[in-house]
Amino acid sequence: MPQRSRLSPRLLSFWISPVLRRVVLRQGMAAGLASLGLSSRPSLAGQVTQPTSFDVETLEEMARTLASLPYVPPSQQLPETLAGLDYERYGKIRFLPDHALWHGRGERFEAEFFHRGYLFKDRVAINEIVNGISHPIRYNPAWFDLGDISPPEDDIGLAGFRILARFPGASPRDRKEIAVFLGASYFRAVAPGQNFGLSARGLALGSGENGTEEFPVFREFWLERPQQDADHLVIYALLDSPSLTGAFRFVLRSDVETVMDVDSVLFPRRDIANIGIAPLTSMFWFDPSYRVGVDDYRQAVHDSDGLLIHTGAGETIWRSLADPAQVQLSSFADHSPRGFGLMQRQRGFDAYEDIGARYDLRPSAWVEPDEDWGEGAVHLAELPTGTEFQDNIVAFWRPTAPLRVGQQYRYAYRLRWCDDISAHTLARVVAFRAGASADPKRRFFMLDLAGGDLRADEKMLDAMAPPASPRQLAAMLVPEVICSAGQLKWAEIKRIPAYPVASMHGMRRSGVALYRVGFELEPGDASLVDLTVRVRRGGKVVSETWMYRWTAKDHPRP
Known part of the structure; x- marks a missing residue:
């Protein structure tokens, strides 16, 4: 395993580089x-x-x-x-x-x-x-x-x-x-x-x-x-x-x-x-x-x-x-x-x-x-x-x-x-969380997406009466979850209606609907799992490709 790189302590103005002679x-x-x-x-x-x-x-x-x-x-x-x-x-x-x-x-x-x-x-x-x-x-x-x-x-x-x-x-x-x-x-x-x-x-x-x-x-x-x-x-x-x-x-x-x-x-x-x-x-x-x-x-x-x-x-x-x-x-x-x-x-x-x-x-x-x-x-x-x-x-x-x-x-x-760049029309990942599952052998992951191509769905979903059911939403948007090891136990996407809280997830504006992808991973004996998530509509990718590395040392098994 690689040794720790000699990166610099962040003193004075939050960083200090290693001084060369x-x-x-x-x-x-x-x-x-x-x-x-x-x-x-x-x-x-x-x-x-x-x-x-x-x-x-x-x-x-x-x-x-x-x-x-x-x-x-x-x-x-x-x-x-x-x-x-x-x-x-x-x-x-x-x-x-x-x-x-x-x-x-x-x-x-x-x-x-x-x-x-x-x-x-x-x-x-x-x-x-x-x-x-x-x-x-x-x-x-x-x-x-x-x-x-x-x-x-x-x-x-x-x-x-x-x-x-x-x-x-x-x-x-x-x-x-x-x-x-x-x-x-x-x-x-x-x-x-x-x-x-x-x-x-x-x-x-x-x-x-x-x-x-x-x-x-x-x-x-x-x-x-x-x-x-x-x-x-x-x-x-x-x-x-x-x-x-x-x-x-x-x-x-x-x-x-x-x-x-x-x-x-x-x-x-x-x-x-x-x-x-x-x-x-x-x-x-x-x-x-x-x-x-x-x-x-x-x-x-x-x-x-x-x-x-x-x-x-x-x-x-x-x-x-x-x-x-x-x-x-x-x-x-x-x-x-x-x-x-x-x-x-x-x-x-x-x-x-x-x-x-x-x-x-x-x-x-x-x-x-x-x-x-x-x-x-x-x-x-x-x-x-x-x-x-x-x-x-x-x-x-x-x-x-x-x-x-x-x-x-x-x-x-x-x-x-x-602050940020706005060079694409894809939905962006605005929040990511992970935690223990009810099943101790699993790990729960959740990420929120907003904006981009998903806005086209918001007007239609807002106009639906009664509101879109999970089955209707699932027919429109499909979360694609890939695990490099272990097993994906389930995955789903849910729509969270627009919140009136101006600073939710740091977005600084109200009226933004979120799309929440949740899934559970059972890593088994794997010590490292690379996770990939993207959302598709009709086969077309409408979100960023989210990636993350889960490791057993960061999340010890019970």
């Missing part, structure tokens, strides 16, 4: 970069540089050259006053907003920087691009309120940055934080009105699998100065790890949603079979479907409650998440996927009752490939957590063919940070 380039690196006209003083070495021309081709050539040289583990040199900081003291360091990049220039966007220290010891080079010229951004202790910490005498560099945006109608000083790049290759974002939750990464290598997970790191960033009132911001990043390098370009926009158009070019140092493209990292602890051993006043605690997939064949899959007793790895084979994401579908406050964490305001993250990704699979890793302070969910795309050393690979996609 800063690179100190060897003499051979300097020679390789000299061929690019960058001499031996490239900013990717963490050294002070002079302004130099820069564009995406320059970045790709830097990544290609870096991949041809041996990987050098990063250094984490810092004064002890910073390296020895604990969580509380590091958290007191504040960036002073008046020193933000582009502050006072009238641009819509500003950038604030994170200080190095505590877990964030990596020195990350950050540059500003102005009219095609890259200018290094040098550390200045005057930018920070360090409290009782003595300011370092040397230029110690920076750890990362956050992006703030001013929205139409807001005052010049009223900017909202919309994105953060901090730690390894982690980044995250929110749409207006949301709270930070799940994260994304540049790449994943070996997530949830046997052996040690490798965490690539963004060594260097370039922030392109936006034009006044520009609606987008361009960010470049150089990624490095023992296994590969990469050139990344992000085009960031924020309106109703926050959208990142990501273009990446990868250069393997070795053949790689366990890569994860467009990885998402989240947390799921419990919800009403299963909370054995949870003593908590809240009804649910999670940043995401499901994995949504739009397959290349047109199927829509909703995979409910779990906090398993041991690592669970699932894969969903596909060709040319249309999209996948970790979603926070429950949006009612009463689904969580947490006035502090406000899980109802956490974003969903949706990946839309910008090209044909070919054969592969969406992978899902679910890890045991038992707490809300530990990320335990990872989802990513893995191509069937391994990446080969000496080749280059381009992956482009759109990453949407949003």
Whole structure:
């Protein structure tokens, strides 16, 4: 059984990535970069540089050259006053907003920087691009309120940055934080009105699998100065790890949603079979479907409650998440996927009752490939957590063919940070619950569906007098339940008339009829059962395909 993946504790702003060490380039690196006209003083070495021309081709050539040289583990040199900081003291360091990049220039966007220290010891080079010229951004202790910490005498560099945006109608000083790049290759974002939750990464290598997970790191960033009132911001990043390098370009926009158009070019140092493209990292602890051993006043605690997939064949899959007793790895084979994401579908406050964490305001993250990704699979890793302070969910795309050393690979996609997506007309799963059956050998499952193609039935059913009988409904709608092991004992679908409760299942509106599918599973001797449910009308699928994994360790037999 795979060992637990080394996912990061969710401290500070709900996650902390494993910190990788800063690179100190060897003499051979300097020679390789000299061929690019960058001499031996490239900013990717963490050294002070002079302004130099820069564009995406320059970045790709830097990544290609870096991949041809041996990987050098990063250094984490810092004064002890910073390296020895604990969580509380590091958290007191504040960036002073008046020193933000582009502050006072009238641009819509500003950038604030994170200080190095505590877990964030990596020195990350950050540059500003102005009219095609890259200018290094040098550390200045005057930018920070360090409290009782003595300011370092040397230029110690920076750890990362956050992006703030001013929205139409807001005052010049009223900017909202919309994105953060901090730690390894982690980044995250929110749409207006949301709270930070799940994260994304540049790449994943070996997530949830046997052996040690490798965490690539963004060594260097370039922030392109936006034009006044520009609606987008361009960010470049150089990624490095023992296994590969990469050139990344992000085009960031924020309106109703926050959208990142990501273009990446990868250069393997070795053949790689366990890569994860467009990885998402989240947390799921419990919800009403299963909370054995949870003593908590809240009804649910999670940043995401499901994995949504739009397959290349047109199927829509909703995979409910779990906090398993041991690592669970699932894969969903596909060709040319249309999209996948970790979603926070429950949006009612009463689904969580947490006035502090406000899980109802956490974003969903949706990946839309910008090209044909070919054969592969969406992978899902679910890890045991038992707490809300530990990320335990990872989802990513893995191509069937391994990446080969000496080749280059381009992956482009759109990453949407949003409440939800509405890209199909199928009925959606709005609630899922499970529990003990009257027969101790069985397990009862129940899921509610609403909207989409089922709305066509609502008007007809509402007009029927007397109301439709179970037999009439069964003649119209048929639940299809598939069990990979064990026995399905029975399955049925019932209609629940429209409820006047505005926030039922977080749907925030009244007058929504629900269709409830119930069934019982007798697992027998099976230790693991994958469940699949969809609803058909006249042979046509009218609902999402719901999937879930039952395990004996999560539901001990009496």
